[in-house]
Amino acid sequence: MAGIKQTPRQRLVNMMYLVLVALLALNVSNEVLNAFRTVKESLENTTNSFAITAENTMSAFESAMENDPNKTKPFYDKARLAQQYTNELYTYIEGLKKEIENVVGMDEETGYINAPGDLDAVNQVLLRETGTSKGAELKAKIRETKEKLFALIPEADRSKVSIPLEAEDPEKGAKKWEHVMFESVPATAGLTILAKLQTDAKNAEVEISRYLLTAINASDFKFDVLEPAVVAPTSYVLTGQPYQAQIFLTASNSTQQPDVLVNGQKLPVQGNKAIFTATHTTPGVYEYKGTIRVPSPDGTVKEYPFSQSYQVSAPTAVVSADKMNVLYIGVDNPISVSVPGIPRESIRASINSGSLSGGNGSYTARVSQAGTAVISVSAEVGGEVRSLGTQTFRVRTVPPPIPKFGGINSGTLSASVAKVQPGVFAVLENFDFDMKFTVTRFTMIISRRRADPFVQTASSNALTPQMKQALNTVAAGDVVAIDDIYVKGGDGTNRKLEQGIAIRIQ
Structure with a gap:
């Protein structure tokens, strides 16, 4: 068309076309920019909703702290840390937004930025600084916040929690995350991206707080059977001794049977109860130890060790006279x-x-x-x-012993037996105690026919030589009498026996 001569009308039409195309292009650009603004406002509303949810979650934590502070506090402290980490990131991003708004300026009446399509403001704030850019700094803070949040929960549960904070460099290409996100984007788009990151931060706080709130009771056992129990140290008490017993409700789960092991042996369980039986033939105190294993709601197996002792006594009857x-x-x-x-x-x-x-x-x-x-x-x-x-x-005192000579106290004794006796003895008869008596003195009298009586005293239980000589001469009809007998007991006391010995020789 450049080589064709145009009429004034044709030149006017062409000019109007160019203006129309420019206007169309301008209208499309404004629509896109307005769309960014709309998305940004929607993100801010979503962020506010997450903030309200986070506040409600913390209120639930406060109630749990009042009901069971010991159990709740570890999770409550972690929720506070999650709130602190995300607030720090949120505040940092808010500062970047303010810097961009200061570069492009703000319309005080509308509250919108003056140049939403400015392609240099975001670069100026996030990418054009010497040294480490604020875009790289933002990336590092996002990564750090995500790591801190994940550190608040067990590693095994991290796959169950979604933390929407991503700032990873692309696997391919030379551009870093900050350049991919912010390079040559309009000011309104940059603000929208930053608003999205703030929403992600609040969303992450809500996810972590909800997990921690649920984790308070995650390992609690669920029971559907309640039974009364009375446990007393003994069922036998003495007069004046108080009887004591612990009375309480036991709880169990009818769908989960525990494993009960005693001394390494697994016991049969019926109705969540195991019966331990042992029989002993020897009295004494016996002890047994064991473990109750119960699967917990979080999938782990809880072990509860126990030990007990009991006394085995032989059956006895007390009989007294x-x-x-x-x-x-x-x-x-x-x-x-x-x-x-x-x-x-x-x-x-x-x-x-x-x-x-x-x-x-x-x-x-x-x-x-x-x-x-x-x-x-x-x-x-x-x-x-x-x-x-x-x-x-x-x-x-112990009953007096019976004095004996030749094994008898009275009666007849052959002369041959009498002649070989070594001495006089005292025997404690029909007495269950082990008590010994020793003769310490006695007097022997031998009455013989046609002879004078023989009388002599010994200072021990043994016969004197004279006594033995006299006994060698006894004959049938003679009488041997032993009197004035003294004995010494095992307790060291001395006593004189009332009873003597009288024997006739046969």
Whole structure:
């Protein structure tokens, strides 16, 4: 057309076409710019909605803190950190927006920027600084914020939480993230992109806070069975001793059976209860340990160790003769003390006259003075020592032994047997205690026919040579009498026996 001569009308039409094309181009550009402004306003509204959601979540945290501060505090503190991290990023981005607005200027009446299509303002603020640009700095802050937020939750759960903060450089090409996002974009587009990043920051705060709020009760067990339980240390109490029991509700899940192991062996479980059974043939205190394993709602298996002990006692019956409660002087008197329902090792006994030694229900009493002795019994019950009663015993001397010569006290004895006897002995008959007596003195009288009586005293239990010589001459019909007998007991006391010995030789 340049080589064709145009009429004035044709030149006017061409000029109007160019103007129309320019106007059309201008209208399209304004529509796009207006669209950016609309998107930016929508993003700001979304950001406000996220902010309200975040506030509501923190209010829920505040309520949880009032109900269970110990359980809630670790999650509440992390939610506060998430709020701090995202607010720092949000504030930094807001500062970048202000810088761009200052470059292009603001219309005070409309509140919009004066030059929304300015292609240099964003570059000037984010990309044209010497050293590290603010665009690169923004990228680093986005990455840092994302890492800090992820650090607030367990690594195993990070795939469950979406944190929409991305600032990664493209895998291909020389351009960095900041250039891809902000290079040569209109001012209104740059502001819209920054508003989008602010929305992402608030969205990330909401995601983390919601996860943390849910995590407070994530590991709580769910129960559908409630049963009353009464647990008492013992079902046997003494008069004056308080009976105590813990009364509470037990909770269980009928759809999940626990695993109960005792001493390494798995027990059968019915109705969420395992029954442990053990049989022993020897009395004593036995202990067992175990673990209850329960799958928790978060998928982990919780283990709850336990230990318990119990006492096995042999069946006993206490039978006593009321008129035979006697303690003997000079011997070890065995005493057994037991209290039904109380372990023997918890029982204590004492005596008011003499001494009492031993323990665990078995004692030895020694007394030295005739009369009475009182044994008092106490036991440790419920952490305190309680008096359980007393028993009075009569204290007597050991019955006198029977003096014997040739194994007899009276009667007849052959001459041949009499002639070989070494001495005189004292024997304690029908007495259960181990008590020995030694003859320390005696007088022997031998009455013989047609001869004077033989009389001599020995200072021990052994016959003197003269006594042996006299016994060698005895014959049938002679009488051997032993009198004035003194003995010494195992307790060191000396006594004279009332009973003597009278034997006829045959």
